[in-house]
Amino acid sequence: MAKSAKSRVNDFVLKLANVNGTGSASANSLLMKAIFRMGVPVTGKNFFPSNIQGLPTWYEVRVSKDGYLARSGAVDVMVAMNARTYEQDMREVSAGGTLIYDSTWPRDRLLSRADIRIIGIPLARMCNEHFAKARTRILMKNMAYVGALTALLDIDRTVIDELVREMFASKASLIDANMQAIDLGMSYALENFECPLETRIKAMNRTSGHIMIDGNTAAALGCVYAGATIGAWYPITPSTSVMDAFKAFCERLRKDPDTGERNYCVVQAEDELAAIGIVLGATWNGARAFTPTSGPGLSLMNEFLGFAYFAELPAVVFDIQRVGPSTGMPTRTQQADILAAAHASHGDTRHVLLFPADPGECFELSVAAFDLADRLQTPVLVLSDLDIGMNDWMCKDFQWDPAYRPDYGKVLDASTLEDMPAYHRYVDRDGDGIPYRTLPGVHPRGAYFVRGSGHDQYGSYTEDAVEYQQVVDRLLKKWETAKRLVPEPIVRRARKPAKWGIVSVGSCDPAINEAIDRLARDGIQVNYCRIRAFPFTKKVQRFLEQHERIFVVEQNRDAQLKSLLALELDYPKRQMHSILSYGGLPMDCRCVIDAVRAATAQEAAA
C-alpha cells in the first residue's frame, strides 16, 4: 500500500495516457471542462503524435486553485490506458501519487511501485459486457474512466451529465450509451475503493468571467472581428485549426441573413508560396487578408515576404510554431522561428512580429496585427506556438469595444486623387516613412506599378544607386515609426528592488510567473519583462539597462531571442544568460527556478 499522500485538494496534475485515435480526446476534455465548471482553475495540455491512429498520446490536466497553469513537472494521478507506455507512465507518477489502469488483463508483477497507490479497474471487460459494437466498446472505455475519476476525484456528476448532453446535443442517440459507461466506471470505483481520494476536486468560484479556449480559435475570432475577408492557407500542423475556426465562425457570423451570400472568401492554396501570394493580391486591393502557417510554410513564404516588405503591402501571417529544424516534430511546441520570421527573405529585410502569450492575446493581437499591417503597409507576423494554439487555456472573457474602427492606414480615395495634381506611390509626405497608397479600380490617377524590383520614390523602375537608397533608407525610417506603434511589453516588478530581470516572449509566461512567485518565497527577487513585439520598443531597452543581469527565457536551442536583443539593443551580451527549454513539451517552471537558483548560489559563492 502506498504511503499516505498529503491532501492535494484542487492542486494536482492528472495525466491520461491513451492510444491515438481511440476517442480519448473528447473524454479528456470533458474531464477538464467539468473541473472548470466547478470553479477550479485548470488547464489541459495535449501531447499527441504526428499520426492518425495507433501511437501513444497523453493529456495532462493541471488543477491549480492558485491559478498556475504551466506544467508543474509532477504527475499526481495517472490514468494508464496504453499498455505500450504503461511502464514509462508508471515511472512518471510522483511519489505518493495514484496510478489507475485497466485491470482487464493481468499486469506484469514487475511493473509495480511501492510508493504509489495502484488502482485497477476492469474497464475493457465492463465495456465488452455492456456494449455490442467493437468501436463502441473502444470509445466507451474512455467514458468509463471518466466515471471512475468522477468518483475518485469527487467531480460533480451533474456537471458531467450536463457536459455529456451538450457534447452530444446533435447526436442524442449517443447520450444513453455514454451515460451508461460513466455509470459503470463510477459504480465500480465507489464499490471497490475508498472515494474520494485525498487528491480531489472541491468546488470553488475562481473561474467565473473566464472561458476555456485554444489560441488558434481565438486568433481566428480576432480575424473575424478585425474585418478580415480573405483567408488563404495550406494545411499544416499545428496551424490548421486557425482556418477551420475562421470558416466555422464565418459560417455563423458572416453570411448574409437574407441571401446566404458569404462576406468572406477562404482559398485553400496549392502550397504556402501561393497562400501568401493570395494574401498579397487581396491586400493590394485593400481587403484584409491573412494566412496561418507553421515553420515549413514560413520557409516557403520567404520570397513573397521580402517582396511585401519592399513593395510595401500589408499581410498578416500567423506562424503557429512547432519543433524544427526541417519537418522536426510537427506535434510538439517550440519558439524557434523568431530569427527566421524577423529576417524572412533575402536582402535587407526586417519584419514586424507580435508575440501573444495566451489565447486572450491571440484574439487581441490578431486585431492589432491587421491595424499595424495596414498602418505600416508591411507584413506582420504573429508568432504563436502549438502550446498556445492547440491547447485549451483558461482566459478572461473576450471583450469587444463597439467603438473600435479598423485603421486602414494611408489609403487615398477617389475624391482625394481627383483633387491631386499627381500621385506618387513612395514619397514620404509626412516624414514618418509611411507613403500613401492607392487601390486598383478607384481612380485613373492612382495607378502605379507594384514591383519587387528596384524602384524610386515615384514608383518607377530604377537601377540608380541614389534613387534606390532613398527608398530603402526611407524604409528604415518607417521601421523607427513602427517602434512607436507596436504593443509595449508587459513588465512585472518584484515587491522588493531586484537587480536581476527576466526577459521572455509568448507561451513561457505561465511558467515564468509561477517561477517568480516560488523564487520570491525563497527570498529571490526578479523583475520580468514580457516582450510583445518586434521591433523592440524603448521600454525594452530601459528594462535591460535597469538590470545587472538578464535571464532570457525562450523555447529554442540557439537563444534566438537573445541574439535578436543583442543585435538590436544596446546591452552587453555577457550580461544576458539564456534559460532554454526546447524538447518540444510546453515549458515547466522548474527550469527557470533551477537556473535562477543556481545563479544565486554561484554569486553567493563568488
Added chain:
Amino acid sequence: MTSIAKPKIVHEGLRRNALGLTIRDYEGGMSTLCAGCGHDSVTTAIIQAVFELSIPPHRVAKMSGIGCSSKTPAYFLGSSHGFNAVHGRMPSIATGASAANRELHLIGVSGDGDSLSIGLGQFAHAVRRNLDMLYIIENNGVYGLTKGQFSASADIGTRAKRGEVNRQPPIDAVQLAMALGGTFVARSFSGDKEQLVPLIKAGIRHRGFALLDVLSPCVTFNDHEASTKSYAYAREHFHPVVHADFVPPTEEITVAYNRGEVMPVELHDGSRLLLRKVSDSYNMHNRGAAIDYVRAHQREGEFVTGLLYVHEGEPDLHAVNGTTSVPLNAVEYDKLCPGAAALAATNQRFR
C-alpha cells in the same frame, strides 16, 4: 531605366471609343525589349482589344511574373494598376486580387519559363480554380534575360543558339489547360493580329480562366533555323482550326452564317463569340478530341491555333465560394464585425 515614357500626342482625327478615349489612352511606356520581339506585337494587340472593348483603363489590373514577357505590362495600359510579382507566382496574386475585387478586369502576362517551369503549380491551380482572368503566355521557348537557356516549352530537337540540342519533351500549355478542365483555351501567333485581337477580347469577357498561349518569337536567342519557335517556322507551320469573332452585347450580328459552320457562344455579359471552323476535322466541342487533335499535329511539327476549347457557365472561384456580389474590398466594416453582443454569446460557447 527599362521603361521610357512615351510623349503623348493625340491627333484630332484619332478614333474614340464609347468612353471618348483614344487608343493613346491605352498605351504604356516605351518598350525596352529587342527590336522585332514578338512580345511587342502582343502588347499592341492588348492595347487595341481593351480600347475597342471601351473598358476604363483604371478598371483593369495587369499582372505578371518575371522574365521578358513579364516586363511588358509596363508597355500597355499606363493608367492601369500593375503588379510585377515574383517569378512564377503571378497566379496567386491574381487569385487574391480576384477574391478581394471581383469587379476588376484581370489580365496576366507571363512567359513559358514563368508559367511552365517555376510557376507550373500556380498556373495549374489557377486553371483548376477557374479564376476569372485573361492569362496570356508569351511563348518563345527560351529564357531571354539569362541569355538563351531552353525553357520547358522547347521542342525536342530544337538547337539553342550556342549549339546545345534539346532532348526533353515540351510542356504544352494548351494541352495542359485543356486536361486540367480549362474553360477557355486558345493559341495564337504574335504575328497574326487578326486572330489575336478577338481572342484577347473574348478572353477578357469570358467568365472564368481564359488561357491564351501566344507563340511569340525571341529574335535574339531563338529565331534561327533550328528553332521551332522562329518567325519563319511559325508562319510555315501555323495551323488555324477555329476563328473567333467577338461581338459586343450592343452590336447586332451582321455577318451571315450558316448553321453548322459558325457557332455562336454567348458570354455572361451578353457579348457573343462567333466561332468558325477553319479545319473540317476539328471538333471544338469535345475536350478529349481537341487534345488529341492538338497532340497529333504537334507530332507533325504543326501548332494548332484559334479558340480551341470554350465552355461558358462553369462556376468560377466566387460561384464555388458563394461570395457576395459586392466586391469584398467594398463591404462595409459594420457588415463584417459581429459586434460585442455576438462576442458575449461566443464566450458562452467556451465555458
